[in-house]
Amino acid sequence: METVSENRAFGGVQGVYRHASETTHCAMTFAVYLPPAAQQGRVPCLWYLSGLTCTHENAMLKSGAQQWAARHGMAVVFPDTSPRGDGVADDEAYDLGQGAGFYVDATQAPWAPHFRMFSYVSCELQALVAARFPIDVERQGITGHSMGGHGALTLAMRFPDLYRSVSAFAPIAHPTASDWGRKQLTAYLGKDETAWRGHDATLMVKEGLWKRDILVDQGASDQFLDLLWPESLSGAIAESRTAGVFRMQPGYDHSYWFVSSFMEDHVRWHAERL
Amino acid sequence: METVSENRAFGGVQGVYRHASETTHCAMTFAVYLPPAAQQGRVPCLWYLSGLTCTHENAMLKSGAQQWAARHGMAVVFPDTSPRGDGVADDEAYDLGQGAGFYVDATQAPWAPHFRMFSYVSCELQALVAARFPIDVERQGITGHSMGGHGALTLAMRFPDLYRSVSAFAPIAHPTASDWGRKQLTAYLGKDETAWRGHDATLMVKEGLWKRDILVDQGASDQFLDLLWPESLSGAIAESRTAGVFRMQPGYDHSYWFVSSFMEDHVRWHAERL
Numbered sequence: 001m002e003t004v005s006e007n008r009a010f011g012g013v014q015g016v017y018r019h020a021s022e023t024t025h026c027a028m029t030f031a032v033y034l035p036p037a038a039q040q041g042r043v044p045c046l047w048y049l050s051g052l053t054c055t056h057e058n059a060m061l062k063s064g065a066q067q068w069a070a071r072h073g074m075a076v077v078f079p080d081t082s083p084r085g086d087g088v089a090d091d092e093a094y095d096l097g098q099g100a101g102f103y104v105d106a107t108q109a110p111w112a113p114h115f116r117m118f119s120y121v122s123c124e125l126q127a128l129v130a131a132r133f134p135i136d137v138e139r140q141g142i143t144g145h146s147m148g149g150h151g152a153l154t155l156a157m158r159f160p161d162l163y164r165s166v167s168a169f170a171p172i173a174h175p176t177a178s179d180w181g182r183k184q185l186t187a188y189l190g191k192d193e194t195a196w197r198g199h200d201a202t203l204m205v206k207e208g209l210w211k212r213d214i215l216v217d218q219g220a221s222d223q224f225l226d227l228l229w230p231e232s233l234s235g236a237i238a239e240s241r242t243a244g245v246f247r248m249q250p251g252y253d254h255s256y257w258f259v260s261s262f263m264e265d266h267v268r269w270h271a272e273r274l
Numbered sequence: 275m276e277t278v279s280e281n282r283a284f285g286g287v288q289g290v291y292r293h294a295s296e297t298t299h300c301a302m303t304f305a306v307y308l309p310p311a312a313q314q315g316r317v318p319c320l321w322y323l324s325g326l327t328c329t330h331e332n333a334m335l336k337s338g339a340q341q342w343a344a345r346h347g348m349a350v351v352f353p354d355t356s357p358r359g360d361g362v363a364d365d366e367a368y369d370l371g372q373g374a375g376f377y378v379d380a381t382q383a384p385w386a387p388h389f390r391m392f393s394y395v396s397c398e399l400q401a402l403v404a405a406r407f408p409i410d411v412e413r414q415g416i417t418g419h420s421m422g423g424h425g426a427l428t429l430a431m432r433f434p435d436l437y438r439s440v441s442a443f444a445p446i447a448h449p450t451a452s453d454w455g456r457k458q459l460t461a462y463l464g465k466d467e468t469a470w471r472g473h474d475a476t477l478m479v480k481e482g483l484w485k486r487d488i489l490v491d492q493g494a495s496d497q498f499l500d501l502l503w504p505e506s507l508s509g510a511i512a513e514s515r516t517a518g519v520f521r522m523q524p525g526y527d528h529s530y531w532f533v534s535s536f537m538e539d540h541v542r543w544h545a546e547r548l
Contacts (some may be wrong), residue, residue: 007527007529007531007532008493008495008525008526008527008531008532008535009531009532009534009535010531010534010535011535014531061335061336062335062336064338064341064534066531066534067338067534067535067538219282221282251282252282253281253282255281257281257282257283257284257288258281258282258283260283260284260338260340260341261282261283261284261285261341264341
């Protein structure tokens with residue numbers, strides 16, 4: 001693991017690191033924020049998964065998570081959103097290929113050799129972070145924005161013992177029904193839709209797979225409402241009697257201004273549960 | 275004035291605007307954050323001047339000022355750092371020409387026709403913002419980072435009735451003695467150093483030109499300490515018996531992580547004085 005940069009921030013350290021991944025078979029870059037409390041011992045850890053076109057950097061620079069993480073004594077990990085590099089398959093569209101891993105393990109050509117973000121985040125990077133940084137592996141939560149909100153919800157429901165708390169900002173809430181989903185799940189997982197079911201938050205919530213509570217924020221003026229399908233997730237939460245808070249936020253769009261405006265609430269949500 | 279973008283943020287609006295400047299004779303872009311309180315009436319206004327290589331965007335995205343401005347009911351204006359465009363003089367160096375206006379009115383060729391950021395910020399953009407946004411012109415303060423900290427301190431001392439409060443992050447504190455200053459002041463104002471004196475915070479503080487108090491934060495691990503000369507400004511504050519708080523912050527460098535880590539304190543400083 002190589003240290004790309006480390007900066008003092010809010011009394012802690014914002015670092016960027018690079019390593020050769022055995023899961024995605026390419027170099028992967030990620031960021032970790034360690035709060036001041038990490039100088040005294042192990043701290044809880046929040047995973048932040050980013051959206052389409054993002055790298056580790058967007059949320060690191062724009063979400064404002066560090067200041068709240070510092071106050072609550074929590075680490076934050078910002079993974080990249082896909083494998084990258086000249087030898088990695090890609091597509092001209094912004095929503096497929098590099099920058100658009102969708103947090104699945106691809107089984108189809110040409111994606112299968114590298115596009116394994118599901119295992120990368122939940123397994124390889126998980127182990128690397130736990131080994132190299134002073135986090136308490138028993139106290140980890142997960143959140144994310146847009147495609148990353150989809151990733152956070154679906155990973156939490158697949159690994160509820162690993163991720164003890166979950167929230168999401170404007171998640172892609174029902175990818176098996178959306179143009180943000182059907183195209184990518186077909187490309188990465190193939191046409192058999194039974195393989196998709198483990199990657200759709202609405203379907204998984206309906207099955208009652210999350211036994212604790214969920215926080216979801218959604219901008220009511222989001223320009224991508226037709227692709228996100230928030231109504232299907234809010235309906236599934238109610239229908240399955242899952243505990244949770246689903247907030248439609250008037251006037252907010254899909255940008256990081258929306259994310260940063262409510263980041264304080266999300267970090268507190270996780271801190272209170274970890 | 276053209277609206278480039280507007281996003282809901284922390285209950286208010288983060289806008290980016292463009293206009294044809296009569297001072298710099300080119301199109302100028304700037305950003306304004308209006309807090310929720312601006313929907314009810316005029317609010318105090320903080321000017322944030324940015325450093326070398328920056329546009330209006332760096333601090334807008336990375337300083338985290340908006341959340342504190344929202345809480346304190348204060349507008350924030352983020353001007354650009356120089357004139358820009360194909361017809362505007364430039365230099366290959368990052369610290370001269372476009373992106374490096376140094377908040378002076380150039381008198382020398384080839385800079386004089388466009389490089390008039392002193393008048394642009396304090397006069398033309400001041401009037402435009404006051405006319406188009408609900409700010410209270412009697413309650414304005416100014417801050418900035420690096421070259422923008424130099425700009426904030428020197429503009430405040432030149433216009434103490436306009437800027438009622440002042441602070442700075444890692445300012446270029448003594449440009450007449452520094453390689454961040456002598457080169458630029460020579461280029462923009464000529465070799466006669468008497469023309470430079472009104473653009474050096476250390477010299478102006480020594481003359482007792484600021485009658486209220488000053489807040490300055492400086493990272494103790496700043497990679498540019500030899501160019502910033504913080505010791506000359508802290509010495510001038512003490513020598514002139516100027517009220518103020520000068521904080522050396524251990525471990526912090528020159529990046530926006532440093533700025534954002536202490537932005538809350540600076541916004542509160544201005545809010546308490548406006």
